[in-house]
Amino acid sequence: MRAVINKNRQKRLTVDIILLIASFYFAMLLVGKPLVGSQLLIPCILSFIWYFTSKYTNLYDDFRTTNFATEFVELLANISFQLVGIGFIYFTLNDNDHVRTITGLYIVFLTVLLGMKKYFIKQWKLYNWLTGHDIKNLLIVGSGEQGITFFETALKNKQFGYNPVGFVDDTFTKEKSDKYKGSLCELENVIEKHDIDELIVSLVEYNEEKIKSILRVADKFAVRVRILPEYLQLYSSKFRMDLFGNLPVITVREEPLEEFHWYALKTIFDVLVTSLIFIFVFSWLFPIIAIAIKLDSRGPVFFLQDRWGKDGKVFKCIKFRTMVHNASTKKNDGRFFQTVKNDKRITRVGAFLRKTNLDELPQFLNVFLGDMSVIGPRPHAVQHSIESKEQIENYLVRHLVKPGITGWAQVNGYRGETSNLFMMEKRVELDIWYIENWSFWLDVKVFIMTVYNMFKGDMMAY
Template sequence: MKSLGHYRLFSDILFVAVSFVMAATISGREPSKLDGGIVIFLMVAWYFSSKATNLYDDFRTVKFIDEFLLVLPNIMVQMMVLVTSFFMLDDRMHARKVVLLFVVIATIVLTIKKYLAKKIAQFRRINGKNVRKVVIVGASDTGMSFYEMLNKTSHYGYKVVGFVDTFKPVHLNGMYKGTPDELERVLHDTDADEVIITLEKFDQEQLDTIIKTNDKLAVRTRIIPDYFRFNSSRFSVEMFGKFPIVTVRHEPLDYLHWRVLKRGFDIVFSLLVCVLVFSWLFPILAILIKLNSRGPVFFIQERWGRGSKPIKCFKFRSMLVDAPDMDKSGKFMQAGQDDPRITKIGRFLRKSNFDELPQFLNVIMGDMSVVGPRPHAVKHNIETMGKIDNYLVRHWVKPGITGLAQANGYRGETTDFNLMRKRVHFDIWYIENWSFWLDIKIIFMTAYNMIKGEPNAY
């Protein structure tokens, strides 16, 4: 309910203000006439950052851990706002202490508040309080799956009181209440709060009748299209003029502000790697490569970038110069275990992922990102795209030096197409569920795997 969302928003804003007052008091900072402006600044920032992170979009169906993870970026915004405020006030004496205390207090207070609110709400719903009664129109696969989900998650606070369909399914065990023509009677008998329409095929006249009946009795109508026929896990609905449009795949990186954030991080992170690591490691690796075998230090290969457009991908050379990339049958040869084409130093480079370091230059040039689906050789793409469904979807974003699939151990040779399908599944899931924090998580997972060692890296 919107009123509950407003309550949660304004109560959180109040706790933000209280956290600042507590931090300022504990730090020994004397109250200032401008403190009121700082508090307002923090409140306004929380309002807009919470809207950007969709913190209050749902409450019944969101787990506490998910809500907690949404609170953290809002706290980070608050920290930046507070640092900016003290910088503008030129108050360096108390800035660090107040900011640190504010972050700690706000995190603890909001975490406890949200945990208790979630537990109280769930306790009330499990005990039959604040429960919404639902009638499902349509006993299709979608309707039954939705019904089973609500039965398993009583803490959501929804209870299915009956089904309405044009026929009487035998598997409903007494839950069948009538046909769509009898909906008004069913709503009176069940005292339902909401109607969920899950019809496989929509008849416009029938749908209009159902909605009019619901509106007549002030019952909320929700529609779940039969998305099971779509090969995607994320959807978005938006208005195109006066027409509602369902986009089968939702891509956060379609939005300019997220692309700007990701690009900014790519540049900063890549420059830091080049200055702090590449500057001294590059000469060492270059000398080892030249001493081990004749040929250039870099291996430059054409691969597909965003939109399947060709890019020149840089790597440290790990194979012999005249190593073939096609077998006798004309099939692309992936690097395999004990591959005779790989040099001795090349094995070390591949095992440690150091062969990928030059791709930070690709990132700075704008061809690649730090995190994204790994780019494959053009011949590999051509051979694979016709065998794996949705393969080209992974090229909707820039390729990455590391990716979700690689962080989960899916790297190296892929002679088994089931493993390749899993890679593609990870890549598409990443595209549809991208977030800045997901990129950070993948980077840490990759670093951990490099230290631990990866059995499929060869």
């Protein structure tokens, strides 16, 4: 199986390099510059750069749950290396003839060709998986909670292209009774019988001998293994060990945005994106939405609500009004009244604004004022936060950073109504993951995924 995976990766890499060379050739052709002499070496060097940067960014990783937006961000990272590479090459050659035009055309062609190629291949793969073709058989080893969740997720999401066969474990539990395939000592037989392609190891406690045994069997049949570290009992998946004098100290939760240079980079990203939105969107779209709101129902254009920001600081969150004027936000029992599907408080224009996320646009004013960031955990109403922190463990951790207009939880489907406690816990879990794993490219990825979802539509947007 690994040979097949490597062959597929090699094919994808080869096709991309062909498109890379074609992009450079088209750029040279349009400016009328002959592809001779040292110019012939440039696409070879660019291909060499592409090979190594694609390895660094795992562009050709075969994990199936990666969506198009994520792949496109990884693609942009590689293209940015190409921009630096071609600039350095022409600087070294001391060639100034049409350099800017060639570079611009090359980057545009490369982005369009590779972006379209990735999109159509992704759609073709999704179609194959949804119709039952090219499916990978998946086996869960162990009885960890994450393993059961992984199984259920794969079972409910056919678009991932997995067929979860069942569980192998030394203990028998009701949660997996109908999918129990045998004990760990029967792993070889189960792999052969069900033609397993991938193993997900989910052991409740770390057992070195068991893991070594599982890996030996997996290698014997060339089966890919992924391990869910259930045995880590820390509250965070990100931790750092330092020395305080001669004493080892573990920092339970590492936060990249605590570092000044990363915080500064995120602030620059916020300023740039907000400035572009003000210049190219606010100037024409705001008046249109404002008029539509006023024509649709009585009341103000904007809705201001107290929400918790960084460190629990309360600020006025600005949104386009999507509900009837003076709509109640409290239930009869005094608890917070969340928006629900087919909510009668929502106006006709408001339903459209919520569906497309356009109701959130005024929050760029909050970014400009310093209360919010473009990307981050979504801020909740004060009453909602007060109720949630009593129900959900680690809830307040999400307030270690500025809240965002959009966030990692939202682009992964956890948005809208959260009356279900599991949904809210999952949202908090993803928010904390974002805080611990923040990177500039993660913010770019979330931004692109948000724009993509705006055009595609979101079932949870109401």
